Structure formats: C-alpha cells, structure tokens
Amino acid sequence: MARTPLTFTLNDAETGVFVVPGSNLLDVLRRGAGDLTPKQGCAQGTCGSCTVLIDGVPHLSCLTLAETVEGRRIDTTGGLAGGPDLHPLQQAVMEGFAAQCGFCTAGMLMAAKALLDRTPNPTRDEVIEAISGNLCRCTGYEPIVDAILTASARMQGRTA
C-alpha cells in the first residue's frame, strides 16, 4: 500500500513518518512515532483519552486525519516531564491519587495543560469545564480537579 510521508514536531522533536492514507493521528503517534502516551479508548470522540495538543489546542487524536497535521506542533503527555522532573500537573496527580487505573490520565493531563497554558489561575468550574470531555471511571473526578488546582497554585508559587 502506498504510504504518504508526514512531518510534524512532536514534543520539540522534528518527526517524520510514513502513514497509510486515512490513518488517524493517534495510530500514527503510537505506531509510527512510538509515543505510547496517548491512549485509544473509544475511537469515536466520547472518552477523551487520546487528547493531544495541536498547536497548543486540545484535539482528539483518534478523530484527526493524520495528513492534516503536516508541519504542525503536537504535544503529548510524553513531553510533559523535563528529564527526571515531573511536570507540576503530573506531580500533583501522583500525590493526590488522581490516577487509579491511569487510562484517562494522559488525556486529562493534556486537557489540563491546555487550560493552565491559557488560564494559569482557573476557578474550580473552569477546571471542570476543561476536562468535561474526558471520561474517568475510577476516581469520581474530584481528586483530578483538586490535582489540577494544586498544580496551578504551585506553578503560580502559591499553596493550594
């Protein structure tokens, strides 16, 4: 099958892959680029576990035609930590028991990162709205919301 060359920036790294026409971005990130952090939950836009940032804006990678990201910037949870140092969001999620099975976590983190990049001091309601497209069947959401608010406070040099 003819494959199409595709180049994009994945978490600061210039990335080139060959894609099968009609592939979704999630498959390309996982199988093509080897970034296993975004997850496939529903493959139909309901669960949010495949959420990545395209040019800083949350998108569902399972519903994104791979060809449309040519030359664009993709951020995934794989790029959050700086070496051994976890991103404040990751740290807060870990400390606050905001991940149980962990399947939704990568999508939650990207939705939360997009929120904090735009709104460094969100209200609780803004946090709830920002993750409203991400399903979690373990935690009941409260620990996740708390963790995002904790991370926001720490990134602003406040205590939550």
Place this chain on the structure above:
Amino acid sequence: MTLAVETYPTLREAAQALGDRARYLGGGTLLMRAVNYGDQSFDRIVRSREVDRTVRSEGQGIRIGAGATMADVLASRDLIALHSVARIVGGPAVRNMATVGGNLFAASPYGDFATALLALDATVQMADGQNLPMESFLSGRARMRGIVASVTVPRVGEGEFRFAKVSRIKPKGVSMMSLAAVLPGVGSGRLGDVRIAFGTMGPTPLRAKAAEQALRGRGLTDAEIEPALKVCCDGLQPADDELATEWYRREVAPVHLKRLLLGGRR
C-alpha cells in the same frame, strides 16, 4: 479498507472531485469515527486547503465560514446569540474540531447547530456559488453532492432566539431532542413570524410549522401557547432509537416547547 486521501487547493476543486464513494473532510469528528469503525460506504477522503474559519458581519446577517469550529463561534462577539448552541456541542476538544459546515450534514442525534440555523432561517452558500435556504438545503441533503462554503445567519433582536437541548445524560449527553425558536415581537406581547425547529425529531432538523402558525399574533402566556403545543409534533418524524421511543418523544415535545417558550416560568 484501503482509503485514498486527496487534497485540493480550493473548495471548488474539492467539490468537483466528489463522487459516490467519496466523503469531504470537515472537522473530522464524524468522518474519522466512520473510518475508525470500518465504514465501507466510501473509499476516498477529499480535503481542501481552503478552510474558511472567518466570522464577519455582512449586510443584515453574519457570515460564518464553513470551516469555523464551535470554538470559533464561541470566540465571536457577533455570534453571541448562537453561543448557547455551540457550547452544548461535545466537550472542549470536540468543539475545537467540529465545524459549522460539518454540523449541517450531521445525522440525528447530532446536528444541534443545524437545528438552530433552521430556526434562524440561515442561508447556505455552496462552493459552486449556489445559495440555499436552510430548509431546502436540509430537505435535499441526502441527495446532495457538494461542499458548503459558508452560512449566513440573519441578525435577531435581543431575547428573540431561544435554544434548548434535552439529553438523557447530564450535562454532556447527545440530544434526545433539541429545540430552537425565533420569536420576533416577543417583547411587545404579540409574536410576529415565529420559527420553531426541532432536532432529532426526524432524519434532519425539521420545522414545527403548525405550531409556528398557532403562535402568530399571540403572546407568551399559558393560555395563548396552548394551541401551538397541541400541534407541535405535526409534520415531525421522530424515530424509535436507543435514546427514546417515538411515543416518548411525542409525549414530551410539548412539555419542552412550553418550557422554552415560557422561559423560567414553568
């Protein structure tokens, strides 16, 4: 499934490339789901590099490029009347992707934005230059082979446009039913040419013409809207599906219409 992806520089060229086994890619939220689930009814995805996401005032209306996303609608001051509609589409990531043009083709239970545009009597501009009122666009949708370039929405007075989405799962479920109404003269106590549209009450959004007729010249009081509520399902074709039965939809449609018309007074 072997798929081909074809990218054209302009909408017009993309429109010419469409055929029976081709689908046009808007925001991808419906088309890529079909791809992911192995839909065999098409084998070509047609794209255009010409994506119009602009929103601008134009004469008596506001023109929305077909490539504008729900998030673009929410970011536009000109479209404040439609914010209540764009806000209930999907979650934030879906709103960053789903386009106004794509919503016009969304089959039930999707297409809440198209329901609002039907009530607002919007005009659809096709890539080939043809202009269609929303109602004719929707009735010919199943047989249509073309691409939408933009939609022009007439301006409405403050408080004259109302929208409600009814879903079984709060707050983010799909529509069991959606309702949109344009109520000219609502402030004066005597309604003018009312337009009411129902979503998910037929294969496409549909107008409740008998109810519109029954409201003309009346005011929004319990007694005055009663005749309209009685006939509000005339001409609608609600389906039995996993969200609700046809019987249930017909039973509750007048209740939801009453709530929409009377606002907070239930």
